[in-house]
Amino acid sequence: MKDFSVNGFQFVGIHCGIxxxxxxxxxxxxxxxPVPCAGVFTTNQIVAAPVVQSRxxxxxSAQAQAVVxxxxxxNACTGKQGEQDARQMAVWTASAIDCSPxxxxxxxxxxxxxxxxxxxxxEGINTAARSLSDESLPDFAEAIRTTDTFAKVRSAHITVGxxxxxxxxxxxxxxxxxxxxxxxxxxxxxxxxxxGSEIGDMWRRICAHTFNAITxxxxxxxxxxxxxMASGAAGGTYLKxxxxxxxxxxxxxxxxxxxxxxxxxxxxxxxxxxxxVCGALxxxxxxxxxxxxxxxxLVKTAIxxxxxxxxxxxxxxGRSGAKLDPNALNLRFNDxxxxxxxxxxxxxxxxxxxxxxxxxxxxxxxxxxxxxxxHGVYTCDFSADYIRIxxxxxx
Amino acid sequence: MKDFSVNGFQFVGIHCGIxxxxxxxxxxxxxxxPVPCAGVFTTNQIVAAPVVQSRxxxxxSAQAQAVVxxxxxxNACTGKQGEQDARQMAVWTASAIDCSPxxxxxxxxxxxxxxxxxxxxxEGINTAARSLSDESLPDFAEAIRTTDTFAKVRSAHITVGxxxxxxxxxxxxxxxxxxxxxxxxxxxxxxxxxxGSEIGDMWRRICAHTFNAITxxxxxxxxxxxxxMASGAAGGTYLKxxxxxxxxxxxxxxxxxxxxxxxxxxxxxxxxxxxxVCGALxxxxxxxxxxxxxxxxLVKTAIxxxxxxxxxxxxxxGRSGAKLDPNALNLRFNDxxxxxxxxxxxxxxxxxxxxxxxxxxxxxxxxxxxxxxxHGVYTCDFSADYIRIxxxxxx
Numbered sequence: 001m002k003d004f005s006v007n008g009f010q011f012v013g014i015h016c017g018i019x020x021x022x023x024x025x026x027x028x029x030x031x032x033x034p035v036p037c038a039g040v041f042t043t044n045q046i047v048a049a050p051v052v053q054s055r056x057x058x059x060x061s062a063q064a065q066a067v068v069x070x071x072x073x074x075n076a077c078t079g080k081q082g083e084q085d086a087r088q089m090a091v092w093t094a095s096a097i098d099c100s101p102x103x104x105x106x107x108x109x110x111x112x113x114x115x116x117x118x119x120x121x122x123e124g125i126n127t128a129a130r131s132l133s134d135e136s137l138p139d140f141a142e143a144i145r146t147t148d149t150f151a152k153v154r155s156a157h158i159t160v161g162x163x164x165x166x167x168x169x170x171x172x173x174x175x176x177x178x179x180x181x182x183x184x185x186x187x188x189x190x191x192x193x194x195x196g197s198e199i200g201d202m203w204r205r206i207c208a209h210t211f212n213a214i215t216x217x218x219x220x221x222x223x224x225x226x227x228x229m230a231s232g233a234a235g236g237t238y239l240k241x242x243x244x245x246x247x248x249x250x251x252x253x254x255x256x257x258x259x260x261x262x263x264x265x266x267x268x269x270x271x272x273x274x275x276x277v278c279g280a281l282x283x284x285x286x287x288x289x290x291x292x293x294x295x296x297x298l299v300k301t302a303i304x305x306x307x308x309x310x311x312x313x314x315x316x317x318g319r320s321g322a323k324l325d326p327n328a329l330n331l332r333f334n335d336x337x338x339x340x341x342x343x344x345x346x347x348x349x350x351x352x353x354x355x356x357x358x359x360x361x362x363x364x365x366x367x368x369x370x371x372x373x374x375h376g377v378y379t380c381d382f383s384a385d386y387i388r389i390x391x392x393x394x395x
Numbered sequence: 396m397k398d399f400s401v402n403g404f405q406f407v408g409i410h411c412g413i414x415x416x417x418x419x420x421x422x423x424x425x426x427x428x429p430v431p432c433a434g435v436f437t438t439n440q441i442v443a444a445p446v447v448q449s450r451x452x453x454x455x456s457a458q459a460q461a462v463v464x465x466x467x468x469x470n471a472c473t474g475k476q477g478e479q480d481a482r483q484m485a486v487w488t489a490s491a492i493d494c495s496p497x498x499x500x501x502x503x504x505x506x507x508x509x510x511x512x513x514x515x516x517x518e519g520i521n522t523a524a525r526s527l528s529d530e531s532l533p534d535f536a537e538a539i540r541t542t543d544t545f546a547k548v549r550s551a552h553i554t555v556g557x558x559x560x561x562x563x564x565x566x567x568x569x570x571x572x573x574x575x576x577x578x579x580x581x582x583x584x585x586x587x588x589x590x591g592s593e594i595g596d597m598w599r600r601i602c603a604h605t606f607n608a609i610t611x612x613x614x615x616x617x618x619x620x621x622x623x624m625a626s627g628a629a630g631g632t633y634l635k636x637x638x639x640x641x642x643x644x645x646x647x648x649x650x651x652x653x654x655x656x657x658x659x660x661x662x663x664x665x666x667x668x669x670x671x672v673c674g675a676l677x678x679x680x681x682x683x684x685x686x687x688x689x690x691x692x693l694v695k696t697a698i699x700x701x702x703x704x705x706x707x708x709x710x711x712x713g714r715s716g717a718k719l720d721p722n723a724l725n726l727r728f729n730d731x732x733x734x735x736x737x738x739x740x741x742x743x744x745x746x747x748x749x750x751x752x753x754x755x756x757x758x759x760x761x762x763x764x765x766x767x768x769x770h771g772v773y774t775c776d777f778s779a780d781y782i783r784i785x786x787x788x789x790x
Contacts, residue, residue: 044713047713047721112706301786302785302786304786311507314441315617317440319440326441384782387699387777387779390693
């Protein structure tokens with residue numbers, strides 16, 4: 001059996017009564033003491049109560065001792081009552097594990113507009129806190145699911161010089177899967193010693209290329225949250241300099257897989273495609289072009305139809321606002337060139353590109369031909385199932 | 396029979412041999428002399444050869460005597476040969492009707508990457524020029540179709556004080572209908588006397604609320620063009636001041652219907668919905684919010700499912716970048732309030748909104764609660780047919 005333990009953390013996921021199905025709906029991650037913690041939250045102006053409070057806590061101090069997450073109810077658009085309920089969840093969790101409510105991160109995901117069933121949540125937190133164990137991250141991953149078709153949980157070793165650390169995490173969501181104010185959640189933990197002064201910037205850089213680089217339908221939610229906690233229980237001095245950079249690079253690769261799991265689970269999606277834009281003037285323009293291509297319904301339907309429709313891709317780049325040189329554009333599907341120096345390479349290149357597109361995962365690379373900046377995003381296709389699922393979601 | 400004639404103009408549309416189907420594929424609009432003309436063109440950086448040339452001509456002098464449009468081939472991504480071919484179309488048209496090539500606007504729409512069949516186009520222009528007539532605008536509208544399911548042609552009277560003018564026009568496109576570097580085209584003509592110095596700004600303002608306010612899938616093409624010509628053949632002094640404003644308001648209403656015809660024809664679309672954002676800080680933010688809502692796949696699938704999913708609409712506004720006050724938001728489907736001062740009005744309001752959504756055309760109004768600016772855009776729903784049509788387009 002795969003080992004999901006990470007020194008310094010315990011996990012739990014149980015059913016407390018929010019979901020009518022009887023499936024797990026509340027989970028905890030608890031550290032032995034307050035540890036460095038970083039969070040990246042939704043940029044939507046409509047923000048759920050737990051997000052406002054969790055964000056404020058990390059802004060005051062980059063640490064946490066516990067994460068409590070309920071599924072089945074997003075506590076969004078719930079007004080003053082929602083704010084009070086989110087505070088209460090932190091107070092109950094703090095009391096159950098004996099820490100300060102300021103060190104409890106709270107997340108909620110599920111339906112919006114309805115008040116949280118606070119009585120069952122109170123009992124759920126108390127029961128969960130008594131069932132914490134080193135090995136239960138997979139149970140936690142189950143407890144944060146809403147309509148995900150599989151629980152998303154991974155662990156890995158990160159080697160820096162002669163030191164070996166553990167990293168593990170869980171994610172859930174998004175987009176197609178939870179169309180109604182969908183929530184993307186991700187929580188990573190490590191036993192590596194990372195200073196509170198370093199963890200925030202590192203996590204923001206990692207999220208830019210992982211949880212913030214997955215685009216399913218462009219709709220962000222009121223509840224999106226990605227957390228990273230470092231217990232330091234592996235011992236030794238704080239990671240710094242090139243060691244820290246080495247750790248960050250490996251954490252990025254690990255986190256990217258948990259982020260891609262969300263795209264892999266996109267209901268109605270059958271492909272995971274990285275849209276990689278290079279040769280852009282700056283990183284902002286690279287992101288703009290990559291996101292415009294990744295979100296174009298015409299591109300996403302062409303991906304579904306395995307149609308190497310280069311016209312749709314370059315037209316999307318052309319309207320994105322990113323500067324490009326029409327006579328220097330290069331377009332590649334994996335290693336198949338389709339368009340070079342602004343000229344289409346003919347029907348043979350399309351046939352070869354079609355073979356790439358028959359694969360479940362591949363990379364489309366577009367060189368804008370005007371600079372050195374690059375950015376990649378992960379997207380999926382649009383299938384008829386996407387429409388069916390999202391048109392009928394609440395009926 | 397409806398009268399599509401406009402004093403000072405003649406029209407024609409015939410088959411010359413570009414389309415294998417034998418359907419009309421080349422059309423002309425010809426004025427008796429050079430007349431004031433305005434154009435609004437694609438903002439895509441990937442621009443077809445005819446657009447570059449037509450745009451340059453109108454930048455030098457706000458006049459034209461003829462418009463020549465071929466369908467079946469977009470003359471896009473065709474390099475130097477394409478530039479030469481677009482110039483040649485203007486030269487042949489000028490020669491056939493005896494004017495300067497500088498006064499000929501050229502548009503092309505259809506497949507990309509392939510060279511124009513210039514021999515049949517040469518003969519087609521000459522044949523067409525011999526068949527011009529006052530009543531043939533409907534033939535012209537037929538000749539600019541690609542996969543439109545109906546020809547889009549309209550005419551109306553515009554009354555300013557005791558003066559009555561004619562206006563007529565044709566449009567074609569776009570988005571879902573012509574996914575492969577789709578083209579939106581619109582050409583309006585009037586016999587009203589409008590000065591060259593006024594026509595450009597007026598046409599840009601009108602297009603902002605008509606041809607540039609229709610969003611099907613957010614993908615703009617290399618060939619989009621909207622032209623407006625004023626022969627002045629109705630006689631009298633140039634329209635100015637409040638008379639001109641009065642004319643503009645009525646032309647806007649007329650043009651909006653031809654623009655909405657494009658949305659009505661969206662393949663896979665079953666609804667035409669105006670997304671009207673008000674209470675925005677400024678017009679830029681009103682547009683940003685309206686377009687974000689109108690293009691959200693989650694909103695478009697909810698429209699298809701007739702599901703009054705207010706969460707998706709306010710979440711889309713929340714991520715748009717336009718400033719809003721979550722506690723002052725108001726949301727209305729026609730005259731049914733669904734969300735007021737930041738609070739959901741309950742399941743009864745959703746039932747009433749569902750009845751509005753059962754109609755083929757309706758208005759969704761969202762008040763952002765922070766200012767006075769407003770903007771409306773026309774969108775359609777996403778159906779499973781949209782995916783089918785666009786995934787299989789070229790196979």
